[in-house]
Amino acid sequence: MNNNIIATTSARARILTDEEIAEIDHEIDLYPDKQAVGLEALKIVQKHQGWVSDESMLAISKYLGIPISDLEGVATFFNLVYRQPVGRNVILFCNSVSCWIMGCKSMRAHINDKLGVDFGETTDDKEFTFLPVPCLGDCDKAPVMMVGDDLHRNLSKESINKIISEYKTRS
Amino acid sequence: MAKIIVDGIEYEVNPENNLLQESLSLGLDLPYFCWHPCMGSVGACRQCAVKQYRDADDKDGTLVMACMTSASDGAIISIEDEEARGMREKVIESLMISHPHDCPVCEEGGECHLQDMTLMSGHNYRRYDKKKVTHRNQYLGPFINHEMNRCITCYRCVRFYDYAGGKDLAAQASHHHTYFGRHQDGVLESEFSGNLVEVCPTGVFTDKAFSAQYARKWDLQTAPSVCVGCSVGCNITPGERYGTLRRIVNRYNSEINGYFICDRGRFGFDYVNGEDRVEAPSIKKGLQVEVLSGQDLESAIKGYAGQEVIGIGSPRATNEANYALCSFVGKENFYSGMADNESEASRLILELSRDKAFHSPSIKEIERADAVIVLGEDLTNTAARIALALRQSVRNKAKELAESINIPVWQDAAVKELAQHERSPLILLSNYATRLDDVASDSIIDSSEVLSQIGYAIAGEISGSRVSCALMKNPYR
Ligand code: SF4
Ligand code: FES
Ligand code: FES
Secondary structure, eight states: OOTTOOOSOOSOOOOOOHHHHHHHHHHHHHSSSGGGGHHHHHHHHHHHHSSOOHHHHHHHHHHHTOOHHHHHHHHHHSTTSOSSOOOSEEEEEEOSHHHHHTTHHHHHHHHHHHHSOOTTEEOTTSSEEEEEESOOSOGGGOSOEEETTEEEOSOOHHHHHHHHHHHHHOO | OEEEEETTEEEEEOTTSBHHHHHHHTTOOOOOSSOBTTTBBOOOSOOOEEEEESSTTOSSOEEEEGGGSBOOTTOEEESSOHHHHHHHHHHHHHHTTTOOOOGGGOTTTTSOHHHHHHHHHTOOSOOOOSOOOOOOOOOOOSSEEEOGGGOOOOOHHHHHHHHTTOOSOEEESOGGGOEEEOSSSOOOOOTTTTHHHHHSSSSSEEEHHHHHTOOOGGGSEEOOEEOOSSTTOOEEEEEEETTEEEEEEEOOBTTTTBTOOOHHHHHTTGGGGOTTOOOSOEEEETTEEEEOOHHHHHHHHHHTTTSOOOEEOOTTSOHHHHHHHHHHHOGGGEEOSOOHHHHHHHHHHHHHHHOTTSOOOOHHHHHHOSOEEEESOOHHHHOHHHHHHHHHHTTHHHHHHHHHTTOOTTBHHHHHHHHTTOOOOEEEEESSOOTTGGGOSEEEEOOHHHHHHHHHHHHHHHHTSOOOGGGSOOTTO
């Protein structure tokens, strides 16, 4: 632990893009209070940047007048706000009860083998980030996972192979 | 007054309060963490569970949080009920799941609310034998230590921080990895951050300077005292060991500081232990400084009898020391150590404070004020505890709104949610921006001349007659 740190902030706010600002402004119009837009702004920035960096956090905090510690509270509360860079495709893999009954454990091992990453990790080529989620609400088609915005049901090793190669070739 | 029945015994209580507060006031043992007499209830910790019964015929009852339930007339509760006891024990067991059990090396040991409550709840044996969550602690500056693994997620720290207007401490993340800290390492910005040490019921936030030369509470010699940091006079308890002052903590006084003091009062005492502190009278002969004993001093003083001697006092010395010096050299040869304008200002203050027509409100009264005007004073820097009181005065509007729709004022989250940004008026007239501007309804920044004119105008408006400037002596003119 460095006991000599005095500054309270080391990162600097980046400049939000016009597009980001336009979308955030739109949200501001929908709420009685600018401070309520924190989560929406995080989602907007993530949509454009892929993740939310410290610099983006400071930018949003400044733009909405929310203390950075409060905004960080929102960002870290929601698992799907990424505070670290993620791969081009995020795999949200359900490991909740129905999927577990239907053998998601071996599917997880398969993805692990195939991509060389486990939960919380990103492939070296930055193509995939592999994350667990608790229930995607599609239990009757278990095991299931999402890649980007698409839901994939009744997973098998074969279907997983196919899905992965499909997303790899997509650009 | 209302009547409630607790475990078959009838008590008189104040129906405006909640069942926890009233039970504690009655001297009943009911464990709790998140409720705080100054900050009200949020029901975060679930530690204060009791059984409540609908009426005398209801044999089953329902578990309720005592801190979230009004002590309304006719309420029938049981603290001793087996289910309620069981719940309290299990709650503490779950709060302690990831606790490191490091009490022997924890600065809180011996004055730890968590230790006391654990014992009170009867949770004596730990069953959990799995992996614990561990946190990375933050550097929070030279005064406060951070040891997040001891946290029981009661939310008191962030609620106090908000109470004091701090913006750089918040709850982060969720469920078993909830974290109370800054967005990154760095010195806590609030001038009241030291209260975290007392507000946190465990050893998450501890006094760093004290830790460096630590003594258990019972090894400290303490005495009731009054802070010398400014003129507010907060009540404190200094603790000494082996001839050095080790720490200062708040001493409750309902009219003055209540539960909180500022960081200057808590941490700004090291000069007491300073090596070059003058501890005995001494005499300077040429370049030589000679320390005098009591008798030497007396004979030295006698040696000056009949001669012209000038005495220079100091506002930093005690009244007694100044008085003794003044009597020795005589009034005409005594200088108080204050510049003329300051001396005139303190004379005026003294005069006004003796004038019955001039009411100087207590901090408690300030906290209850409907509206406040601060004329030309940067209170955060000159009387920080009053600045903290002003932050509470602006919340009276919220309490008023709550009362108008029958929300009890101790329902902290509900009252805040209801009021949003509604605040009671606080008008600051100052030469520069101050730390209270964020809660002020108006901040007027101007020259002292202009500010004093506004002051006279306000005084005139209140008294209904125009007050001429000449009537009020302004020592700074
Ligand atoms: S750090 Fe202390 S005050 Fe804050 S939530 Fe944890 S136990 Fe409560
Ligand atoms: S448990 Fe996997 S989708 Fe519900
Ligand atoms: S003290 Fe009642 S829930 Fe925490």
